[in-house]
Amino acid sequence: MKIGLTGGIGSGKSEVAKRLAARGALVIDADLIAREVVEPGTPGLAEITATFGDTILRPDGTLNREALGRIVFTDPDRLKALNAIVHPKVGARVAELQHTAPEDAIVVYDVPLLAENNLASMYDKVIVVDADDTTRLTRLTTIRGMTPEDAQARIAAQSTREARLAIADIIIDNNGPLSALDAQVAELWHELIHVAL
Structure with a gap:
């Protein structure tokens, strides 16, 4: 099963990829x-x-x-x-x-520019990790140490949230704490295993 995993910069896509890998997915990180x-x-x-x-x-x-x-x-x-x-x-x-x-x-392709490059059709399912722009901006400036200008430019260079959500088969809401992410990934993995069988 080929899964496309994407999300805007600062959405937490890499956190989801780590959790899927820990559960047994083969993650190919673009x-x-x-x-x-x-x-x-x-x-x-x-x-x-x-x-x-x-x-x-x-x-x-x-x-x-x-x-x-x-x-x-x-x-x-x-x-x-x-x-x-x-x-x-x-x-x-x-x-x-x-x-x-x-x-x-279950192969998970961690592809930041999946929406930008119209790659959704290459995958059995597309998972979009979503966070609002304010949350992403805060993460980029506090966790990654970017200036607000650099963070805004990188967000602007990517597809809009709406464009990413439009190609999603599954949406992971990552506006909250990592504990909420853990529960969502556990549910997602159960679903993927069920579909793959």
């Missing part, structure tokens, strides 16, 4: 893979440097994601250029991981 394909020495990082310049590198040669983020999240054309480099490489790596999954596995 963000993690996106980091892998731009590590030093990869063709991905070479292409990004050629496109955006050396100023997006740290002194140790790794990608300075914050510096790159400041460029792309305020300029849709630059974001499109970055996505054209990274997305095909992520797709190829995801395909490799898919082939290693057991046939009876």
Whole structure:
């Protein structure tokens, strides 16, 4: 069973993914893979440097994601250029991981840009982790340490809540405490196991 898991930045999607993995799901994390394909020495990082310049590198040669983020999240054309480099490489790596999954596995694809890239049809079910913009902004500034401006720019660069909710088969409301999230994920896992049988 292929599950697409998505949610806006700061919604708590990664928390849901962790809890599903702990229950036995095979989680394929697009963000993690996106980091892998731009590590030093990869063709991905070479292409990004050629496109955006050396100023997006740290002194140790790794990608300075914050510096790159400041460029792309305020300029849709630059974001499109970055996505054209990274997305095909992520797709190829995801395909490799898919082939290693057991046939009876519940595979959860943690895909931040699932709505933006119209990928819902690729999955048996789409789960959207939802939190209102105020909650997300608070999390991004307090937990991740972003400036309010950076947080707003990243929220604005993604699909609207309405667009994400429109593709959802299942919605996880994550406006509350983690204890509420635990209960919802337990119920979700029970449902997924039942459907997969």
